[in-house]
Amino acid sequence: MRKREMRTFNITKLQARDATDQQPPKVTGYAAVFNSKTSIGDYFEEVIEPGAFSRTLSENQDIRALFNHNWDHVLGRTKSGTLRLEEDERGLRFEIELPNTSLGRDLAESMQRGDINQCSFGFYIEEGKEMWDYTADPALRTILEVELYEISIVSIPAYEETEASLVRSKQLDSEVEQRINIIKKINHALSIK
Template sequence: MNKSKERQIRSLPSELTTRAEAETEEKIIEGYFAVFNSETELWPGAYEEIDPAAFNDSISNDVRALINHDTNLVLGRTKSGTLQLRVDNRGLWGSIKVNEEDSDAVNLYSRLKRGDVDQCSFGFTILEEETEFREDGTIKWRLKKIDLHEISVVTFPAYADTSVHARKADYERDKKRMLESKKNQLRERLKNGVKTTNAGEEN
């Protein structure tokens, strides 16, 4: 299913780490900013997971690394080589070179090193996904293709209210489509059943 290009944010507890290059002593922040095939609960009964191929078409985008999704607090950028991204079997991994002349970046590095901050998010738009209404009454979306805009190191990872609101609108729309599809299938079965009955009576 193709999707509208509404910007979304997803967050997760991560294993972000800090290190300093031995030769240059350059400070690095790195870790996974998204994990594949792992269900995240958006609200009770609604789940989402990322397909391993979801980033394939956007991994080469000009992506920014931000602090708390603030476009004024840029940690790195793929275009300048200060942010490196790659996809492996586990998820989307990123490495950020800290600008030591940027006090916000240095302070964030210190907080990560102390363990005060260890969370992350990514901003994107959904291009393609699959929707599954499960027998237990829950729904799951599987993100098949997304357009990645930015990754962020965040203080409190949470689904933004706007993203949850958008997902709930998706839920209502998808549920309506599913019910319409079931009604159409029932009509077809009844129609074919009537035809079969009439044909049998004529014989």
């Protein structure tokens, strides 16, 4: 069963460019960084492997950029060319041409002031596209491949948003906790013998 998940990160090397010469303002940065451990609500740590987005970027030609994961606030779209995504050696790089709307102008102003500087992405993981190491404390999840459906510019700090994402996915928390308890019992039984 596929589960919808979201992760939030600080936008690395964020740049917001003013509209000049009749060009719309652009936002660039990294929506995800490879090989960087991220704590997911003190339940487990997570690492995204290089190449995790390559299949979805080559196959899915309709990924959206949103504001705060709100599908009513579309900032750009790969299908229209206003959102560009690519993997490089660092991670998932993006560029958004902001719309000339009240949302686009307000977001550009908030970013220029430094009030908003985080990014998030929404994804699915197919079975077999992740690895778990329950011997690590906390457990370590390695994401090998995702099906990306959106990236978002967000106003909530990374740690708080990560917690909020986990609240929306209580089933994942429960599964991880059950697996950790099983591993602890096995390790305890092995140490007795």
